[in-house]
Amino acid sequence: MSNPMKSSATGENLAQVPVWLFILLFVLLFWGMYYFDQNSGWFNAHVYSPYRNVAELQLYQPAGGGGNDRGKAVYENVCALCHNPDGNGKPNQAPPLVGSEWVLGSPARMIRIPLAGLAGPVMVKGQEWNLAMPAMGAALPDDDLAAVLTYMRQSWGNKASAITTEQVKAIRAELGGRSQPFTADQLQQVP
Amino acid sequence: MNYGPLIFLAALFALSGSWLGFVVTPSFQLGTLQQTNTVGAGLTYPLARPGLAQQGLQVYRANGCVYCHSQMVTQERTLCEVVLTEAGTNTTALVAALHKLNPNYNQEALDAVLKSLPKTVVFNTTKTKADAAVKELTQTTAKAQVVITPAGPDIARGWGKRRSVAEDYLYDYPTLPGAQRVGPDLANAGARLPDVNWHLRHLYAPAAEVKGSTMPPYRFLFELRKAGLTPSTQALQLSPGIAPSGWEVVPRPEAVALATYLASLRADAPLYSTPLSSAPTASASADTNAPAGGANLSTNAPAAK
Numbered sequence: 155m156s157n158p159m160k161s162s163a164t165g166e167n168l169a170q171v172p173v174w175l176f177i178l179l180f181v182l183l184f185w186g187m188y189y190f191d192q193n194s195g196w197f198n199a200h201v202y203s204p205y206r207n208v209a210e211l212q213l214y215q216p217a218g219g220g221g222n223d224r225g226k227a228v229y230e231n232v233c234a235l236c237h238n239p240d241g242n243g244k245p246n247q248a249p250p251l252v253g254s255e256w257v258l259g260s261p262a263r264m265i266r267i268p269l270a271g272l273a274g275p276v277m278v279k280g281q282e283w284n285l286a287m288p289a290m291g292a293a294l295p296d297d298d299l300a301a302v303l304t305y306m307r308q309s310w311g312n313k314a315s316a317i318t319t320e321q322v323k324a325i326r327a328e329l330g331g332r333s334q335p336f337t338a339d340q341l342q343q344v345p
Numbered sequence: 346m347n348y349g350p351l352i353f354l355a356a357l358f359a360l361s362g363s364w365l366g367f368v369v370t371p372s373f374q375l376g377t378l379q380q381t382n383t384v385g386a387g388l389t390y391p392l393a394r395p396g397l398a399q400q401g402l403q404v405y406r407a408n409g410c411v412y413c414h415s416q417m418v419t420q421e422r423t424l425c426e427v428v429l430t431e432a433g434t435n436t437t438a439l440v441a442a443l444h445k446l447n448p449n450y451n452q453e454a455l456d457a458v459l460k461s462l463p464k465t466v467v468f469n470t471t472k473t474k475a476d477a478a479v480k481e482l483t484q485t486t487a488k489a490q491v492v493i494t495p496a497g498p499d500i501a502r503g504w505g506k507r508r509s510v511a512e513d514y515l516y517d518y519p520t521l522p523g524a525q526r527v528g529p530d531l532a533n534a535g536a537r538l539p540d541v542n543w544h545l546r547h548l549y550a551p552a553a554e555v556k557g558s559t560m561p562p563y564r565f566l567f568e569l570r571k572a573g574l575t576p577s578t579q580a581l582q583l584s585p586g587i588a589p590s591g592w593e594v595v596p597r598p599e600a601v602a603l604a605t606y607l608a609s610l611r612a613d614a615p616l617y618s619t620p621l622s623s624a625p626t627a628s629a630s631a632d633t634n635a636p637a638g639g640a641n642l643s644t645n646a647p648a649a650k
Binding site for chain 1: 370373374375378383384385386387388420421422423472473490491493508510511615617618619620621622623
């Protein structure tokens with residue numbers, strides 16, 4: 155027993171570690187595992203705090219089908235740049251959509267505007283605008299365009315009938331590949 | 346005494362443990378992350394930033410903006426509310442159901458609720474309770490929906506609608522989440538301040554745009570040109586007294602790229618990992634008021650409720 159290294163390897167000293175320490179370590183380990191199990195989301199890439207697991211995340215998913223989310227999203231991505239997110243238009247940039255006779259009126263007229271554009275003088279709510287709108291909706295799929303037009307007709311206090319994908323499809327076919335923007339007078343001819 | 350091997354093993358264990366935890370696990374977890382669809386509208390998210398904005402990210406990185414700005418919104422809770430959108434036909438049953446949900450409603454308050462729909466009728470509850478309330482209300486032929494709103498100090502400051510998640514950074518290299526917040530969080534800078542010209546003016550003279558701003562000016566991103574007879578179209582529209590008289594301030598390409606990048610910063614799409622619902626349409630006008638345009642120090646702006 156002259157070499158201290160050797161004596162520690164015999165296990166003699168191990169016995170001096172109190173038993174409660176082992177129990178404490180075991181309890182801590184157990185608690186750690188339990189905490190991990192409850193809060194880790196099991197490494198799921200979608201679970202972030204404050205959610206603790208997939209079940210909880212699933213519970214908090216908003217109920218589907220509440221309103222016209224697609225129309226709102228397309229509006230905010232494409233049209234809101236000029237017409238403003240609240241539909242009130244912007245001075246010298248684009249006329250308002252809220253309460254506009256073009257929005258609330260004949261669907262056939264309204265659908266033509268984003269498909270081919272609108273240029274020249276136009277009366278909106280008793281005010282004359284003389285600007286040009288490019289064919290902002292020509293590149294949108296029929297269902298997206300129908301959703302965004304419906305959104306415009308039914309938001310911000312506007313109340314008018316919804317516009318269907320079929321209506322958009324029919325008018326797009328009728329226009330062919332028209333690249334010339336409409337004038338307000340031409341649109342007035344449309345029923 | 347030769348502790349060498351022991352120290353070696355301990356060091357190996359410590360280093361490989363943290364490597365496994367901080368590099369390997371996240372890479373398994375998020376390394377294959379791809380574009381997803383937004384909840385509700387089903388749009389593809391995220392889209393790559395336009396080229397100019399990507400160059401702007403490098404300018405942002407090179408100028409150390411990350412030392413004062415984070416791009417990481419945090420969230421502490423999720424609040425649920427029940428909003429009554431339509432009264433339906435059976436008003437007596439509806440009134441009874443509302444009274445059961447909230448005994449504080451007396452007849453007068455209930456009449457007021459029914460007149461000004463959509464109206465929040467249950468505040469600050471859990472999803473389970475909110476779902477139960479909606480079920481009870483819809484049984485009376487009324488229409489109600491649960492509104493899910495992320496909440497926390499960052500969100501109260503108006504820095505975002507929801508927390509940041511890994512998808513938000515998918516196309517940014519390097520990602521610049523930042524760790525210090527001398528200035529406001531910029532994860533949604535473009536949603537708050539969509540005007541590129543505002544960003545240019547702010548970079549040239551922060552204090553002229555935001556009273557009391559302590560952000561340093563980045564004048565070297567601009568050049569002074571002798572003013573001609575007619576002002577140049579590229580020159581900034583600064584308030585008088587900022588540029589030396591007889592000179593005009595023209596942004597260099599770096600400044601334009603940086604401002605485009607800032608205006609492109611927006612991380613508020615509703616995703617599966619961050620549930621959030623859009624407010625019912627008719628009341629939407631109340632919370633879509635235009636961004637403050639940096640009119641006051643947004644760091645101390647009161648909770649945007």
